[in-house]
Amino acid sequence: MKGFRKLKRFVIVMxxxxxxxxxxxxxxxxxxxxxxxxxxxxxxxxxxxxxGYIQGYEDGSLRPDNPIKRGELLxxxxxxxxxxxxAAVTFNDVPVDHWAYSEVAKAVKAGYIEGYEDNSIRIDNPxxxxxxxxxxxxxxxxxxxxxxxxxxxxxMDAASMPDWSKxxxxxxxxxxxxxGYEDGSFKPAGLVTRAEVVVMLERASHSAIYYKAGVxxxxxxxxxxxxxxxxxxxxxTLQNMRIExxxxxxxxxxxxxxxxxxVTITGKTRINGGGANSIHLVDSLLLELVINKQIGIVRIIAxxxxxxQKADVQSGAIVExxxxxxxxxxxxVTLSALLPKGAQITLQGNYEDVQVFAKGIxxxxxxxxxxxxxxxxxxxxxxLIASRDASILVLVLDAAAAVFGQGSIKLAIIxxxxxxxxxxxxxxxxxxTIDKGTPIKIGGKxxxxxxxxxxxxxxxxxNGSVIVTPPPILIPxxxxxxxxxxxESVYRTGQRVATVGDSxxxxxxxxxxxxxxxxxxxxxxxxxxxVVSLNKGIRLEVTADEKVSFSTAGLQSGDYVLIGLxxxxxxxxxxxxxxxxxxxxxxxxLSYDSLYxxxxxxxxxxxxxxxxYSAFGNLAALKESVTYAxxxxxxxxxxxxxxxATYDQFEIRGNELRITFATPPVGKVLLTIAGNSLMxxxxxxxxxxxxxxFDFGPGLSIVSPxxxxxxxxxxxxTNKTAKVYLIKRGISVxxxxxxxxxxxxxxxxxxxxANIEAILPTAGLSSGAYVIIAWGGQSTxxxxx
Numbered sequence: 001m002k003g004f005r006k007l008k009r010f011v012i013v014m015x016x017x018x019x020x021x022x023x024x025x026x027x028x029x030x031x032x033x034x035x036x037x038x039x040x041x042x043x044x045x046x047x048x049x050x051x052g053y054i055q056g057y058e059d060g061s062l063r064p065d066n067p068i069k070r071g072e073l074l075x076x077x078x079x080x081x082x083x084x085x086x087a088a089v090t091f092n093d094v095p096v097d098h099w100a101y102s103e104v105a106k107a108v109k110a111g112y113i114e115g116y117e118d119n120s121i122r123i124d125n126p127x128x129x130x131x132x133x134x135x136x137x138x139x140x141x142x143x144x145x146x147x148x149x150x151x152x153x154x155x156m157d158a159a160s161m162p163d164w165s166k167x168x169x170x171x172x173x174x175x176x177x178x179x180g181y182e183d184g185s186f187k188p189a190g191l192v193t194r195a196e197v198v199v200m201l202e203r204a205s206h207s208a209i210y211y212k213a214g215v216x217x218x219x220x221x222x223x224x225x226x227x228x229x230x231x232x233x234x235x236x237t238l239q240n241m242r243i244e245x246x247x248x249x250x251x252x253x254x255x256x257x258x259x260x261x262x263v264t265i266t267g268k269t270r271i272n273g274g275g276a277n278s279i280h281l282v283d284s285l286l287l288e289l290v291i292n293k294q295i296g297i298v299r300i301i302a303x304x305x306x307x308x309q310k311a312d313v314q315s316g317a318i319v320e321x322x323x324x325x326x327x328x329x330x331x332x333v334t335l336s337a338l339l340p341k342g343a344q345i346t347l348q349g350n351y352e353d354v355q356v357f358a359k360g361i362x363x364x365x366x367x368x369x370x371x372x373x374x375x376x377x378x379x380x381x382x383x384l385i386a387s388r389d390a391s392i393l394v395l396v397l398d399a400a401a402a403v404f405g406q407g408s409i410k411l412a413i414i415x416x417x418x419x420x421x422x423x424x425x426x427x428x429x430x431x432x433t434i435d436k437g438t439p440i441k442i443g444g445k446x447x448x449x450x451x452x453x454x455x456x457x458x459x460x461x462x463n464g465s466v467i468v469t470p471p472p473i474l475i476p477x478x479x480x481x482x483x484x485x486x487x488e489s490v491y492r493t494g495q496r497v498a499t500v501g502d503s504x505x506x507x508x509x510x511x512x513x514x515x516x517x518x519x520x521x522x523x524x525x526x527x528x529x530x531v532v533s534l535n536k537g538i539r540l541e542v543t544a545d546e547k548v549s550f551s552t553a554g555l556q557s558g559d560y561v562l563i564g565l566x567x568x569x570x571x572x573x574x575x576x577x578x579x580x581x582x583x584x585x586x587x588x589x590l591s592y593d594s595l596y597x598x599x600x601x602x603x604x605x606x607x608x609x610x611x612x613y614s615a616f617g618n619l620a621a622l623k624e625s626v627t628y629a630x631x632x633x634x635x636x637x638x639x640x641x642x643x644x645a646t647y648d649q650f651e652i653r654g655n656e657l658r659i660t661f662a663t664p665p666v667g668k669v670l671l672t673i674a675g676n677s678l679m680x681x682x683x684x685x686x687x688x689x690x691x692x693x694f695d696f697g698p699g700l701s702i703v704s705p706x707x708x709x710x711x712x713x714x715x716x717x718t719n720k721t722a723k724v725y726l727i728k729r730g731i732s733v734x735x736x737x738x739x740x741x742x743x744x745x746x747x748x749x750x751x752x753x754a755n756i757e758a759i760l761p762t763a764g765l766s767s768g769a770y771v772i773i774a775w776g777g778q779s780t781x782x783x784x785x
Contacts, residue, residue: 035061041195064195067126071100073135074113074123078106085109091121098123112139129196130165130188133178137168140209141232141252144171155186162188174228174246210236211252217241217263228267231258238263249273251294260284274298276318276530281306283327291317297344297530302330313345314338318526321349322368335361337378344526356382364525365390365407367740375401377416385525385569389740395425404569414440414449422568428453476510478564479577481547486580497581500588501553504580511544512566516552519559519579523571528563557584557609558593573746574728576768583655584609590680592690602664602699602778603649604671605656606692608678612652615679619650625677626650626659629670668695697777698722703757708784710767714760718752722774725749726760729769729781738773 036045045064086105094104100123107113112135115121127135137144144167152158152170161169165188172178173186180186208225210216213235217223221240228245231238234256246267249258255275264285271279271291278299289311291298297316302308303323310332311319316339321329333354335345341360349368356363356374360381367389375382377398386392386407393410395403400418403409408426415431420441428449430436436450480486485502498504506514515528517537531537536556540548560580564572572578593609614622626648649660657673673690680686699719708714716724725738726748741747745764752758752774760772762784773779 036064036195039064039195045195062194065193067191067193069123070121070125070127070131071103071123073127073132074100074107075103078103078110083107083110091115091119093120094123110139112136126191128188129178129186129190129192130161130169132192133172133188134165134168136177137171140211140230142168142171142209142230142248142250144168144251148174152186154184155180156184157186157188160188161186210238212236215239222262234258234273237261243267246270249279255296271298271300274300276527281308288312289330291315291319292338293317296533297526299527302327302349307331310334312336316343316345316526316530318346318524319348320346321351324349335363341381344529346524346526348524358382362525365392365405366524369393372396375399380418389743396431398431406570414438424452474510474566474568475570476508476512476564476566476572478506478508478514478562478572479575480562480580481505481507496577496579497583498552499583500555500557500585501551503549503551505547505549506562507545507547508542508564508572509544510564510566512542512564514540514542514548514550515563515565516550516560516580517563519561521561523563525565525569528565552582555582556593557582557588558607576729579729583611586610586680586682590678590684590686592686592692602696603658603660604692604694605653605658606671606673606690608655608657608686610680611655612657612678612680612686614652615677615685619652622677623648623650625674627672627674628665629672630665630667664696664699668693695777698752698774700724700772700774700778700780702772702780702782706782708762708782710765710784711763714762714772715757716750716752716760716772717755717757718774718777720754720774720777722752722777723749724752724758724760725773725775726762726765727771727773728766729771 036042039045041064045062083106086102087109089101089105089108091104094101104113104121104123113121148167148170150170151174152161152166154173155161155169158166169178169186169188178186208227208229210229210231211233213233215237217239219240222242223240224242224244226244228248229238229243230248230250232250232252234253235258237259239261240263242264244266246269247265248270249272251273253273255277256273257277257280258274259280259282261282262284266287268288268290269286271289272293274293276297276299278301281300281302283304284306286306286308287310289300289308291300291311292314294315297318299318300320301323302319302321304325305327306321306324307328308330311330312334313319314336319330319333329350331352333347333351335354335356335358337357337359339345339358339361343358343361344364345361346364346366347354347368347370348366350370351368352371354370354373355376356379357376359379361379362383362385364385364387366387369391370393372394373384373392374396375384375398379399379401382399382401384401384403386403386405386409388406390405390407391410392407395409395412396415397412397419398415400416402420404422406423410425411427411429412421412425413429413431415433417434417438422443424442430449430453434449436448438449439446440449440452441447442452480496481504482488482496483505485498486496486504487498488496504516506516508514515532515537517528517531521527521531521537528537529539532539535554537560538550538555540550542548558581560582561574562578562580588609590612591609593607616622647662649662651658651660657678659671671692671694675687675689676685678686678690697720700722701717703715703717704712714726718724725742727738727741728746738747739749742749748760748762748765750758750760765784767784769781770784771779771781
């Protein structure tokens with residue numbers, strides 16, 4: 001809790017430390033409370049006096065109703081927060097030689113203050129209540145939303161609040177930092193007095209705000225926080241906490257990650273920030289979850305013993321609960337009417353009840369079971385995509401909807417016109433509010449409800465049992481063509497290579513869409529479209545058997561894969577012909593591009609955006625620039641041991657540096673390549689340090705001798721208990737995709753015990769490049785002939 005105590009002190013003193021201006025800096029033995037006796041803030045002022053936070057004037061007065069000047073507040077905020085970085089100052093009333101110039105420059109850089117419309121900053125003016133609210137909200141990166149406006153509306157003079165301050169006033173009111181006057185007003189234009197500042201700080205001390213990355217909470221036991229909690233930065237982990245109030249994960253998190261580990265929240269949990277990597281809910285208890293990220297999608301992963309009573313989804317999201325091991329998971333999900341038309345939602349895992357109140361959205365269920373899914377009567381134009389590993393026990397359709405995919409629907413209850421199914425549900429039931437002659441489309445054919453519910457008997461077996469022939473699964477066959485700029489790589493057998501800016505060609509045998517996206521992208525339609533929206537991938541609508549051209553201009557260098565999507569939302573299977581490596585153009589600055597692959601010999605491949613060379617002319621000298629640190633639990637602390645890479649083996653393979661460890665490190669590793677030790681083909685140095693974090697996990701060895709033939713058994717050994725997978729190289733390595741490939745017979749899986757041989761059969765697989773992965777640890781690539 002040491003970090004939390006420091007944070008509380010920051011909140012208490014940081015924002016309103018303007019109390020401690022020059023007028024309050026001299027203390028005398030006289031009773032300095034003479035003008036605070038009977039004051040509405042007497043109790044708080046006395047408490048602050050006793051703690052030494054404030055002092056009186058020479059005449060023994062506190063002057064609690066005096067205003068605070070803007071410049072004094074900026075200077076003290078900057079000093080307390082040790083703000084040193086500056087930005088250019090262009091305000092017309094703060095010349096370079098002004099005493100407050102540097103303070104203003106720091107405040108502008110920190111982003112918590114702006115000027116007036118006439119380009120002035122008015123440093124000597126007192127500050128208004130609404131100006132202070134805006135400053136505080138910006139400094140703490142608190143998220144504002146329509147809910148914030150509602151919180152401000154509780155004040156009787158809310159109509160007088162301008163648009164530029166109303167939401168900030170609301171968000172501070174919602175967490176109890178600010179309050180109104182006895183008559184119910186806030187007086188936004190009123191000047192902030194010293195007494196008001198003391199009270200605001202006192203309240204802020206009871207509202208925890210985590211504004212810096214780090215791990216907060218005790219390592220054992222449980223810490224209770226009374227009041228609301230806000231997380232306004234990425235990289236925050238809250239652990240072993242009970243929050244008796246609301247938790248807000250704010251917009252300041254951006255596209256970053258936040259983890260809740262063994263956290264109980266008695267109020268609402270609002271997710272307003274976070275990215276495609278995710279908000280992790282581990283072994284946590286949440287009563288109500290509200291997802292409302294204004295721009296882009298957020299991914300929520302619930303695992304372990306996590307239980308969420310209900311989730312209200314108000315913006316695009318991916319929600320995964322298939323990692324639940326002992327908790328109840330996410331029991332009830334509502335897709336709110338606030339969702340915009342065209343919003344995409346992915347639900348993976350098991351859910352008791354899902355209700356759709358939004359119109360014109362796409363709901364994707366890649367895997368898992370939903371006990372009951374209801375499409376409300378106001379939710380016309382819903383697209384429901386249930387993939388092969390998905391099952392819906394009861395589907396209630398009270399509005400027009402189209403249901404695609406090979407997933408199983410046990411019972412569908414029809415209460416509306418305009419229903420379409422790609423596959424027939426196992427059982428259809430006509431609802432009480434619909435005519436039995438209502439048209440319905442199944443498998444592309446028009447029929448009526450009464451005809452659709454009649455049992456069909458294609459043929460019978462010798463014992464009279466019904467034999468139903470399932471329809472063929474139509475998935476696109478797609479390939480990246482070796483034409484034009486695409487060539488075969490000399491570094492990796494079979495991988496196609498182009499340079500950023502080149503045009504590459506592809507073809508699909510079905511009408512639909514083709515995606516060219518980074519190789520590690522999860523195979524959710526929601527995620528693929530999100531990557532495209534960030535300009536990190538490309539989507540093209542295609543016609544069957546027609547070649548299309550992808551311009552790679554604007555993409556980052558790295559590994560990409562081609563993915564096909566049929567008109568009925570079926571994904572293509574992976575094949576080596578769909579992989580592409582994009583190299584950086586020669587004039588691009590050399591940089592680390594986060595590619596790293598473990599091998600069975602305890603090595604790591606560190607990738608860059610173009611070919612690299614030792615700046616010292618030899619690998620022996622390069623070794624001296626590399627260090628790595630290990631730590632049992634985390635590499636974010638300072639208790640790890642730093643080791644030189646002197647005895648390890650180095651090899652440069654085009655754009656990759658392979659380091660094979662003489663003694664593979666155990667636990668989490670933070671590896672650093674010093675700046676100016678690598679260069680590109682034009683002798684331009686990589687100026688910055690390259691830092692890679694990894695964990696080898698279970699070690700892996702293939703005991704069987706090469707070459708490896710289809711039909712033979714591969715013998716493997718791990719140094720820890722593990723799950724070992726044999727998969728074709730380039731397949732999405734999410735656990736769900738790998739497990740599905742195993743179920744379909746396209747991959748193999750075997751559990752292992754430490755140092756005991758295990759067998760992976762290869763019969764039935766096709767030839768090509770493969771990877772063996774010890775899940776959570778090492779992997780190795782090889783060719784199966």
